[in-house]
Every structure is written in structure tokens, then in C-alpha cells.
Amino acid sequence: MTVILGQTFTGISIGAVLLLIALGLSLTFGQMNVINMAHGEFIMAGAYTTYVLQKSISDAGMSLLVALPVAFLVSGALGALLEWLLIRRLYLRPLDTLLVTWGVSLMLQQLARDIFGAPNVQTRAPDWLTGNVTLIGGADPLTVANSRLFILGLAVAAVVALASTLRLTPLGRRIRAVVQNRDLAEVSGISTARVDRTAFFVGSGLAGIAGVALTLVGPIGPTMGTNVIIDAFLVIVVGGIGQLKGTVIVAFVLGVLQSVLEYSTTVSVAKVLVLVAIVAFLQWRPQGLYTLRTRSLV
Amino acid sequence: MSSASIILRRRFLSGGLALTAVVALSACGAKTDAAGSSDEAAQADVSGDTVKVGLLNSLSGTMAISEVTVRDSLKLAIDEINASGGVLGKKIQPISEDGASDWPTFAEKAQKLIKEDRVAATFGCWTSASRKAVKPVFEKNKSLLFYPVQYEGLEQSPYIFYTGATTNQQIVPALDYLKSKGLKKLYLVGSDYVFPRTANKIIQAYAKANGMTILGEDYAPLGSTEFSTIANKVKAAKADAVFNTLNGDSNVAFFKEYKSAGLTAKSLPVVSVSIAEEEVKSIGSQYLAGQLTAWNYYQTTAGAANEKFVKAYKAKYGEDKPTSDPMEAAYTSVYLWKAMVEKAKSFDPEKVKAASDGITFDAPEGEVTVDGATQHLYKTARIGEIGTDGLIKEVWDSGKPIEPDPYLKGYSWASDLS
């Protein structure tokens, strides 16, 4: 019983990491239909931001909290720059965007290697994040790591913030208008170019926040982004384009599925099985869990 | 190798395939100039006043993290040797090639070094996979490779010198150490590749013979960074110690998760065989303090040779750069080659091999001796404890260099292994 509960909690915490990574993509890929393979490197930028800040702010907790907004700005600025330099020329060619941004991701990785060195770098986690909370005591205590709870909280906060931005603010309304009908939005006086850039800024900024979170659980190095990017894209594909709720549900479902399968088989087998499950799922719902219905031909 | 003899040394020409008749014609025409010489082993070019050696390391890709440090210490040794007069009066000219963390590329670059650059010897490779990829290249061309990383044993190529530890100089002593401390229930965690799987097979056999129990064995794909489930499994198993053969990035995620799960070096110590000073630096002593490692060398190893090595390395590459076991083995390998060449008075690989037995060198790790029969080194095993300062402090050593035994022939419990 403890095992099942424990794995469910583990799954939820894996899901929270996955969600945080995929959330920015749900905006750039899900809403704007841009496949940005350099998203992983924006995550990396967020993680390195934490590392750099910790050099000047010695208190680990303080630097982590400061890193959140700073990483958002750093990665967001990188994203907006990328959008301005390249992506805006490619909105009609999503597959070319994929390959172009893959090239960008290669260059950013090498840049990180040249700046910070090829080896991973370390950050210190604040003491209040290294312990764990006991949920069920006894001989086989069920514990949840503080860092994982922190990430879960961060993911929930980011989802709420993104959802309310999209729903309640003028910016959100503009983004949704552009997603639904670009031409109409343009003639209604919305500067689609500015909306695109802003949306890209926010989506990439969220990657920066994910990067800060990842410093708590994983390595910080030039290749940290590539390790997670495909999983994140799969979350969006299965969740359905343009739907935040799909992303949230699927991130947690895949997290739990992965952790349960890992427990009962091996990590390798679990990874392969999860992929098979995804292909099978797409047979059933080729457009993902939730879809926006449109009447367009393409 | 037995398999080679089965193949007839046939040529396509004599086979007379109709399909390739035209092709064969032009093959004949083209053959005369090149094939005559390349039929034999590629000759090292030692005609000038320099001698070329190859440095074959991944300078890009996932393995670059580790292999660049090896390349750096190889260069350090070469510089030192050149400054003191070179080898047989010739300056060493290193030719560095990037294996790009890709095994077929390693094979390609090894060929280039041997055939195009005509190097006298090659130093490098890190992963077993890259070594397996280049092994036939060195054997076919009768050229020498010095391999500086601890590995899984069960190999003895006539053209490779293994200057890192084999299993009986690292894993077996680590198990002896655990046994002596009364830690008898082990959990095995490793990356999914050759070294951990073979190491764990050896550990299983050792455990069976020594009254230890293995409570679980888990592998994560190379580069995997999600370890919460494995940490849960380890925690639930209630073992005495964890034997860790994870590689690279995975270690960072594993130790962060390990601490989060409330496991400590006191409650459940981890013995790692792939975590050296460089890795400690990237994981953070916050997560590692108190955990154990098994190697033949630490930056803190006592002795004048090591003091000199550490000082020279830091002077050349930076004060914050630690030295580690594979770096030390690489550094040592160049000096060993120099000693062999000088003893043989020739760069010819066959003569160098013949001269190798009994060569000793006062290495940073202590004295090492080449065992000509296995082409491995006598090395001292050392167990270290990671300190809060990020350095590894030695807590036990084998007292004297251990004779290399790559096939574990001297251990009765290992008779089924190969």
C-alpha cells in the first residue's frame, strides 16, 4: 500500500517537473504552433542563471528565490530575441522551424560550454529544500521531498498564472485572438507581430523558471536541455494543441505511468512502454486529448 | 582471436563475382600504388626530429566533460617530457583527434591517426564502447593504444596497454572493504552500459561466495536524470550499502534524489566507482559528503610525485581544476610509453611491447609496474571518503600494488564469469 501511494506521489512529482518543462511549450508550440527545439536550452539558461546568481548571493534560499524572476527575464529575452531573429520568418513553415531551432540549440549548448566549461556546475540547495516531509509514519514511512513539493507548488503557481493571464488580461485575449484567427486579429488592429513576440517571451520565460527548478533535482550542464525536451514535446502532443488543461492532465498521467512502470520493470523498459502507450493513444485520439476544432482545410 | 582464422584470406578478385567484374578492373588499376604498402602494418613515421603520437578523446558530445580533462593531462605529460629532452632525442608532437562521443567516429579517427599521421602510439578513449570500437583498428594495424580509464576487465588486446584499474584493483577491493565493515546487504545502481553490467555480474559472484546478499539491481539509461523511483526502491530495500556504477549526469540527479529521500552516508553509504574529484565538483559536496569512492588515485594522495603533478596541472589549467584518477592514469601512460621506448631503443610497437614487462614509474598514485603478460599495471587500490571541501580523503589502501588480473583467474568465485 505504501508502495503504491509512494509511487503515485513520485509520479506526481515527476509529473510536476514535466509540467513545468512543458508549460512554456504549451504556449509556443501549443498556442503558436512553433516547434522550438531550443526550448531546452532556455531551460539551461535558467539553470545557469541560478548558478551565476549564487556566486553573488551567497544565501542559497535567497538566491533561489531571486533566480526565479531573473531566470524568467533572461530566458524570456532569449526567446524574444530568437523570435525576432528567426522564428517570425518561419511561421508558415513549422517543420523548418524545428530544424532551425535545433541548430540554435546546438549553438547555445556550445556557447554554454565555452562560457561555463563542459563539466556540470553545482548549485547549493537551501536547507529548507533538502529535507523531506513524512506523510505517513511507521516502519515504512511515506515521505515526500521538500524540493519536490516546492516544484509541485511552483508548477501549480505557474499554471494558474499562465491560465489567468490567457483568460483575464488583455494580453491573453490578444494571444487567443491571434491563435484563433491571425488575419482577423490583424485587421482588428492587433499587432500580431508584437503579440507573437510577447507570447514567445512568456513561453520562453517559463522555461527559465523550469530551469531554476531543475537545479534542485538534476545536473546543471550544457546538455541538460536536450535530455528533457522530447518528453516535453510528447506531453503537448498527447495533451492536444492549444489546450492548457490537456498539458496539465497529461504531464501528471505520464509522470505516474512512468513511475509505476519504472517500479515494476526497469527504467529503460518503462521509457519504451510509455512511448508505445503514447503511439497507441494517438491512434485513438490523433489530435491529442483536447483539441480546438476549426473548419480550416489544413 | 580465434574468429579471425575462420575467415579465409580471400579477396573479392579471386572470388570472381560477376557483378563486380567491372569494379574489379578499376580496383586493379588503382591498387598498384597504395595496396602494396597498406597490406602491412602502418609504419610509424619517426624519420624527422619529432615523433608523432595520437591523442584520441571526445572533445565534443556527451563524453567531452570527462575526456577533455584526460586530453589536458596527456598534453601536460608531453610538455614535461619535451621540456626535458623528449624521447630518444625526439620531441613528441601530439596530434589531437575528436572522437565526438561516437564510437564509429573513434574507429575512423584511430585509422586516420595510424594511417595518415603515422603516429608511434595513441593515447585516449574513455568508454568501453569506444575502446571496443578502436580495438580491431589497433590490432589490424599493429599499432599501440594506451587506455587510461578503469574498466570492466575481461579483455587483453595485444596492442592495448591498460593503465587504469581492472576489476580486481578497484571493484574487488571495494567489496572487500565493505565486507570488512560488516556491510553485507547491497543494492546495485548503475547506468545501462557495459561497465556497470559487467561490474555487477562480478559483484553478484563475489557476494555469493562471500555471504553477502544483493537486494536489488537497477539500471538507468545513460544520461537519465530522473531518479526518484530508484531512490524509492533503494530506500524500501533496507540495504546496508549501495554500490554505484552510474556515469556522468545521472550521478548528479541520483545523489540529489538520494538526499531528498532522507538517505545519508551514515544511514546508507554509497560506494561509487565513477565519481572522481571532477564529478564531486559538479554534484556538490552538499550531497556527497561522507560517501565513499574506490579508485587508485586521489588529488590528496600523499607523495612528492603527486605534489608535483597537482601543482603542474593547476599551473597549466587553473587553480580551480581538480585532478582525478583517469587524468593521473593518462599522465602516467605517457611516461610509461617513454620508458618502454627508451628501454627498447625503438619506436617499433613490437619492440616496445617486448620491452614493457617490469617497467616501473614513480607515478602520482605511487609506484606502478607494467605487467608484460597482461599489459596492465600493478596498482594500489584506495578507498576514499568525500569531504565537505569537495576533496576525497583516503580511508583505506591495499598497502601494496595489486597484481592485475583482468580475467579474475586468481579468484575461485569468478570462474563462471568468462
Added chain:
Amino acid sequence: MSGLEIRRLRVSFDGFTAVDGVDLDVRPGDLRFLIGPNGAGKTTLVDAVTGLVKAEGSVRFDGEELLGRSVHRIARSGIGRTFQTATVFEELTVLQNLDIAAGAGRSMWTMLRRRKDVPESVVRALETIGLTDLADSPAGTLAHGQKQWLEIGMLLVQDVRLLLLDEPVAGMSHDEREATGALLRRISEERTVVVIEHDMDFMRSFARSVSVLHAGRLLSEGTVAEVQADPKVQEVYLGHAAATEDATVVQEA
């Protein structure tokens, strides 16, 4: 009975009903115009007939049920359509466009060989649509009206028995409209033709019969004169050109 036979057709998207129980019969030789204000469900009806959207009810053509079949199977049973915005294969030549349209039934062997000569039907279609001179130009370089003709030509070589045309004369000049109308009239002698159109003048000139859709339902049906006299239609098209004047035009035609 042959021709197109639609019964109780219903199409809904996420709770919104675009076509709400439409019955429609179009006989061979008819040139039926489908009119109605924006959002009346005209295009959705055509989408349903051609299998693009899921629908309830029944759609039969020459006695065969179409609903539930996949798009390409419906196309193979002799039903072709065009789109509001002309959709031709821009990177292929006019000839290649027509050749592809002519070849849905070709064997694997034929497909894997080069086109040695131009099929007879393609030559005829090129003449019919007046693009013989442009046969080797990429379709992307055609003028808007020419693209629409090419689309019609593709339906001709496809040898469909039912043509569903979505605003075929939008953006055409007066002469082009006349030519298109004449072409449609000729085609409709052997086939069933349904045209969605907003252009009332064009409709009055060429329609043999008219169905009016409004809010997903069939509002009125009959000849141009009958439909224009229908007060329900006048109500929907309130503010449009006076019905009486239109009626006289129709009588003259």
C-alpha cells in the same frame, strides 16, 4: 430514384448545430444553386456530403449511402467538389494537375511509370477550360479565375457524376462569369451539379433550380422565380435588391 438524395442531415460542432435536419433532392441534369446568408450551413452541407465532417441522417447518391465512408471513397464513387479558395497543386503544371485528377483508378504499375502521353480526357478538359496553351505552366502562376477553371477541369477529368462547387465565380470578371456559367450549363446536361453562390446575378442567369438555406434549415426550394417570390426568402434577404425587379430579370432570361 437517382441523383442526390439527402434526408434529415444534421451536423453539429461542439454543441453548435450547423446543419439541422435538411432534406434535399437534386436530379441528374439539374443545375441547382444553394444560396443563403453567411453561416446558413451551405459549405457544411457540402462538407458532410463529401465526408469531410461527420453527420447524421442519410446522404444517398444514385442509391448508394455515402455517410460513414471516407473522403477518398466518396470521391471515387463519382462525387467531386471545389473549394471557396481555389485549391490546385501550385508546384505542379496544369497538365500534371489534370493528370492526377484523371488517375485515381490507375494501377500501381501505371503509377510507377512516367507519363508518356496525355490522356484523351485531359486533352478534352484542357480545351473545355481553355488552358491548352498553359498546359506546361505551374498552376501557381495562373490567374485566380484560371485556377477556378482548372479546378472545374479537374472535376471533369475525374469524370464525376455529381459536382459540388463552392462559389466558383467569386472574384471573376463579368466575361469570365459568363463563360463559367455557360460551361456549367453544358456540364449539367449529363451530370448533377450543385453550386453554392452568393452572386445573385449569376444565380439568376444560370440556375435551373434553387434551394435556400437559413440557420441550418431548408427555407425554400423551387425555380428562381418561385424562390424569389417566397416571402420567407425576402425576409431573410431583407435590404437586398427589390424582389420584383429581380423577377423581371429572370423572366427575360
Added chain:
Amino acid sequence: MNPLKGSLRPVAGFAGAAVLLFAVAPLALTDFRLGLLAKYLCTAMVAVGICLAWGRGGLLTLGQGVFFGLGGYAMAMHLKIADAGPGNLPDFMQLYGTATELPWWWRPFANPAFALAATVLLPMAVAALLGLFVFRRRVKGAYFAILSQALAAAFAIWLIGQQATTGGTNGLTDIQGFFGYDLDDPVNQRTVYFIIAAALLALIALARQLIHSRYGELLVAVRDSEERVRFLGYDPANVKLVAYVVAAGMAGLAGALFVPAVGIISPAMIGIVPSIEFVIGAAVGGRASLVGAVLGAIGVVWAKTALSEEFPAAWTYFQGLLFIVALAFLPGGLASLAGMLRRRRARQRKATVVAVGEAA
């Protein structure tokens, strides 16, 4: 247009390529460089398939590594069994495995005819199965690309996990013979090169035939407007499936011939990164042009070897930059530059003709 010239040009092109590959290259290059060229030509074979599937069919196949690997492993498994000799296990199985006999799924590969057929048919069968699932359900564009990548990753992970039977990360190494011929012998190595060169030319001819056939026209039609094709009575899923399966077969053959040329096949050739690297050559040279894709593929791997010998870090920047420039600013690849030049020349000629006409 001059019809005679139109039909002669490809023949002349093939003849020129044949002279280059069969006479000039073997005479001009050392054995080592010729071996490298053999490796590059294998990449070019994959690019031929990519040109068909992606350039013509719009299917961004980011999983070609899987098919390359299937072909390579099928070949290498046979060669390993043959190297070991009858009754013996391949060396790595003795080392890492516990089994005393060949696993059941290895056994058929002992038969050379089966193994040879499998190098092409196995990738094609896998592609057909996958394509059937994916295309029928109209999973396309980005979804297809991402699924392909995930597939490549999963296949590599699976192979690595099966160390006792697949050699794990090491892959299958130390291949000594090729159907009884010693690969150590430079003459045989040279013959392997000739086989590869001939196979590449054959694949180019096959792809050319497909591209210029009615099917090739239909494929472009599907790429540009899948829905429209459907309304013409075709099932686009089948049209795409053919291109995907043929491209998979080509990648499989390339993988199979890579094995005797390089002597190793490993999961390092299969995952996400190598799969993308297969695409880059075609993208740089011109995805829709056969000549462009082939030359692009050869050029890019050549640049990789040349540049990474001199400046390993610079290679990464250069590779990234290649992707960006080729795709963002020159979507037709270098081949489109040639096309532009030709058009400009044609315009100039026309202008001259007009001028002459006016003068007269």
C-alpha cells in the same frame, strides 16, 4: 525546350558520377580516405530516401536512424555469426551473456540470404507498420516529426538495454569478414567501396524514376495539399506510406553497407542526434533535389570530418549555423542557388534574343 537535351542530361550526369566514383576517386584517394568516402556515400544513400520522403512528400523523417540501424544490425548480426563460425557464439555474447546458444531471433540471420533480404525488408516492414498506424490516423507535420524522434530515442534505449544479445552501447564491433571475404584486406575494402558506390547510383536511379513517375507527381500533390488529393479519390495515407517505406528501405541498405565499410554498428548511429544529422545534409543541399540532397549529405559529413579534425568546438557552431542558414534563409538548399543562377542566365539569354529581334 530541346527534348534531346532533356533526355541526355541525366544520362551524362550518371556517367560523370560513375567516372568520378569508380575511376577518379580510387586513383586519387588513399585507402583510408577512400574508406571515409565509402562512409559518406552511405550517408548519401539515406539522403536519397530523405529527399523522396521529405523533399517530395513533405514527411520530415526524423527517425531515419532507426531504419539505418535495423539494416546495419541485420547485416552485422549475420557477419558476427559468420565470424564466430558454426556452433560458436559471437564474442560479445560469450563475454556478457549467460546463454549458451544463439537467441531465437538471431538464428535466422545465420542464413546469408535471409540476412541480406532483412537488411532492406526489415526496415521497410517496420516503416510500413508504423506508417499504417500514423498516416491512417492523419498524424502529420510536427506530430509525425516528434513521434519519429521519440521512436528513435526509444529504439536506441531498447538496444542499449539488451546488452547480452545486442552488445548494448558497444554495438556489434570487430567485424572481420564480409561473406567470406576478409575485410582486413585493402582490396576487399576497396570492393566494399565499389559496392557502396554502385548501390548509391542504383538508389539515385530508382528515386529519379519514382520522382518523375506519375506517383512522383502525386506525391508532390499530397505534400502541397493532402486534403485536395483526397477529394480526387486517392488515399493520401497510401501515397505517403510508399515514400516512407521506400525511404526506410534505402536507409536500411545504407546501414547494411555501412557495416562492412566501417566494421561497427552501434546505438550511437540510431538515436535522435544521428537521425537529425541525416536530415541536415539533405536540407543544406536541397531537400527536393536529388543531386542537391546527395551532394549536401556528402558535403556535410565531409565538413564534419575536416572541421572537427582542426577545430572540434567550431564544428558545433558551424553545424548549427548550417541548419539556420540553410533552412531559414535558403529553404531550397544550395540546389535552389543553382536553379536561381540558371533562371537568371535564361532571363539574360531571353533579353539578348529580344534585343537581337528588335535590332533586326
